[in-house]
Amino acid sequence: MKRDLSTEEKIKAAAKKVFMTKGFDGCSVRDIAKEVGSNVALLNYYFRSKEKLFELIFEGAMSDFLQSIIEVFSSDLALKEKTSLLIDKEFDFFMEHPELPMFIIQAIQQNKNESSVAPTFFEPIEKTGIFQQLKEAQAKGEMRQMSLRNITILLMSNVHYPFMSKKLTQQFHGIDEATLQQDLFAHKAHVKEMLINYLFPQNQPA
Amino acid sequence: MKRDLSTEEKIKAAAKKVFMTKGFDGCSVRDIAKEVGSNVALLNYYFRSKEKLFELIFEGAMSDFLQSIIEVFSSDLALKEKTSLLIDKEFDFFMEHPELPMFIIQAIQQNKNESSVAPTFFEPIEKTGIFQQLKEAQAKGEMRQMSLRNITILLMSNVHYPFMSKKLTQQFHGIDEATLQQDLFAHKAHVKEMLINYLFPQNQPA
DNA sequence: ACTCTTTTTAAACAAATGTTTAAATAACTT
DNA sequence: AAGTTATTTAAACATTTGTTTAAAAAGAGT
Structure with a gap:
C-alpha cells in the first residue's frame, strides 16, 4: 500500500x-x-504487542532526553558554564516536552523498562568525560566537594520536578497555564543562580 | 459480625x-x-466503588501530607528556622512514606481527585499565617524577593523529587536501597544549606 | 490483466475488568 | 432460642481488555 x-x-x-x-x-x-x-x-x-510498542516509545523518549544532555556535556566549556548551559537547555527541552520527566520516572518505577537504564544512559554520559572534568574541578577546589550522585539528585530535582508537578502547582495556586509558564521561567533563573552559587562557591573555606 | x-x-x-x-x-x-x-x-x-475507595485513600494521603506541613508552620519560630525545620520534617516524613509524593502528583495529573486541591490544601496552610510571615520577612529584607509560588516550587522540587526518582537514581548509579538512603540524608543537608543561603542571603544588596 | 506480496479491516477470541445479585453466615436483640 | 440485622461469600453480569484470525483491499512485478 x-x-x-x-x-x-x-x-x-x-x-x-x-x-x-x-x-x-x-x-x-x-x-x-x-x-x-x-x-x-x-x-x-x-x-507485536502493546508492551513492545510501549518499550519502543519509552526508549525513544529516553533517547531524546539523553540527547539534550550529551550535547551540553560534549561542549568545550568549563564545568560552571556547562552547568549553567545544562539548566538552560534542559528547561527549554522540557518546556516543549513537559510530560517527559513524569513519563520516564513512572515507567521506571513500574519496571516497564526491560533492561536497566544504566548501560543506555550512564555510559554515554560518562563517555563525554564530564565525570572526569568534575573530579578535576573538585580537586582544584573550584567545585564543592560532594558526590556525583548528590549533584545529580540536586540538578534533576530542580529541573524535572517543576514539570512533573504542573497540575498540582496550578491547582494549588489557582493559576492558568500561561502564568505557570512565567513561573517556570522565573524558576529557571532562581535555580541557575542558586545551584551555581552552591556548587561553585566563590569563597571556598581554607 | x-x-x-x-x-x-x-x-x-x-x-x-x-x-x-x-x-x-x-x-x-x-x-x-x-x-x-x-x-x-x-x-x-x-x-461504593473502586473510584470512591481511591478518593478516600487519596484524601487520606493528602491529609497526612498536609499535617506534617501545618505542624511546622504553626510553630513559633522565625521564617528561617521554620524553613530549616520544614525540610527536616518533610524528609523524615517521606523517608517513611516514600511513595506519597508520586502518588499524589500522579492522582492530580490524571484528575482522579474530584475537587480541586486548593480549598483542602491551600487554605489550611494560609490559616497558619505563614504567608503573612513571609511577606513581612521580605519587607524587612530578611528574605529574598521572590514570589510565593516560586518559593513553593523550589522547596517542593528539592524535597519531593528525590523520593519520586528513587528507582531511577538506583538504576542510574547502580546502587542499593541502603546506599540511596545515605544519599538522601546527604541531599537533605545540601538542600538545607543551599536553600537557606539562597532564600535568606546574609549580604543582601543595597 | 494476472499473480504475489503487503497492508488494512472487521470479527472473533479468551481473559480480565468493575459491579451486582442472592444466598450464606455471623452477630445482636429480645 | 428465635427473629432481625449486619457482614461475608460465591457466582453471575455486562464491558472492556490485548491479541488473533481470516478475509478484503491495495500495491508492486510481470
Missing part, C-alpha cells in the same frame, strides 16, 4: 501521545487505534 | 498499599481483595 507517509510512524506518534498523557496502564490499545484513526489489529501488525 | 478489628480499616490499609505501589489504573479491585484476603464484593459493600 504505502498509503501516504509511513503508517508505522503515524502509529508511533499516536502511541507516544496517548502513552505520555495517560500512561501504559491508563490507556487501551483501542485508544491508540482511535488516535491513529484506524484498527486495533494494525498496531499488532506493525508492533 | 465485627470479626476482629474493623474490616473497613483492613480494606483501607490494603487499598492504600496497592494503590500506592501500582496506581489506580495499574491495579484491579481483585488485587486489593487478595491483599485483604477476602472477596471483591466486600470492597463494594463498604465503599
Whole structure:
C-alpha cells in the first residue's frame, strides 16, 4: 500500500501521545487505534504487542532526553558554564516536552523498562568525560566537594520536578497555564543562580 | 459480625498499599481483595466503588501530607528556622512514606481527585499565617524577593523529587536501597544549606 | 490483466475488568 | 432460642481488555 507517509510512524506518534498523557496502564490499545484513526489489529501488525510498542516509545523518549544532555556535556566549556548551559537547555527541552520527566520516572518505577537504564544512559554520559572534568574541578577546589550522585539528585530535582508537578502547582495556586509558564521561567533563573552559587562557591573555606 | 478489628480499616490499609505501589489504573479491585484476603464484593459493600475507595485513600494521603506541613508552620519560630525545620520534617516524613509524593502528583495529573486541591490544601496552610510571615520577612529584607509560588516550587522540587526518582537514581548509579538512603540524608543537608543561603542571603544588596 | 506480496479491516477470541445479585453466615436483640 | 440485622461469600453480569484470525483491499512485478 504505502498509503501516504509511513503508517508505522503515524502509529508511533499516536502511541507516544496517548502513552505520555495517560500512561501504559491508563490507556487501551483501542485508544491508540482511535488516535491513529484506524484498527486495533494494525498496531499488532506493525508492533507485536502493546508492551513492545510501549518499550519502543519509552526508549525513544529516553533517547531524546539523553540527547539534550550529551550535547551540553560534549561542549568545550568549563564545568560552571556547562552547568549553567545544562539548566538552560534542559528547561527549554522540557518546556516543549513537559510530560517527559513524569513519563520516564513512572515507567521506571513500574519496571516497564526491560533492561536497566544504566548501560543506555550512564555510559554515554560518562563517555563525554564530564565525570572526569568534575573530579578535576573538585580537586582544584573550584567545585564543592560532594558526590556525583548528590549533584545529580540536586540538578534533576530542580529541573524535572517543576514539570512533573504542573497540575498540582496550578491547582494549588489557582493559576492558568500561561502564568505557570512565567513561573517556570522565573524558576529557571532562581535555580541557575542558586545551584551555581552552591556548587561553585566563590569563597571556598581554607 | 465485627470479626476482629474493623474490616473497613483492613480494606483501607490494603487499598492504600496497592494503590500506592501500582496506581489506580495499574491495579484491579481483585488485587486489593487478595491483599485483604477476602472477596471483591466486600470492597463494594463498604465503599461504593473502586473510584470512591481511591478518593478516600487519596484524601487520606493528602491529609497526612498536609499535617506534617501545618505542624511546622504553626510553630513559633522565625521564617528561617521554620524553613530549616520544614525540610527536616518533610524528609523524615517521606523517608517513611516514600511513595506519597508520586502518588499524589500522579492522582492530580490524571484528575482522579474530584475537587480541586486548593480549598483542602491551600487554605489550611494560609490559616497558619505563614504567608503573612513571609511577606513581612521580605519587607524587612530578611528574605529574598521572590514570589510565593516560586518559593513553593523550589522547596517542593528539592524535597519531593528525590523520593519520586528513587528507582531511577538506583538504576542510574547502580546502587542499593541502603546506599540511596545515605544519599538522601546527604541531599537533605545540601538542600538545607543551599536553600537557606539562597532564600535568606546574609549580604543582601543595597 | 494476472499473480504475489503487503497492508488494512472487521470479527472473533479468551481473559480480565468493575459491579451486582442472592444466598450464606455471623452477630445482636429480645 | 428465635427473629432481625449486619457482614461475608460465591457466582453471575455486562464491558472492556490485548491479541488473533481470516478475509478484503491495495500495491508492486510481470
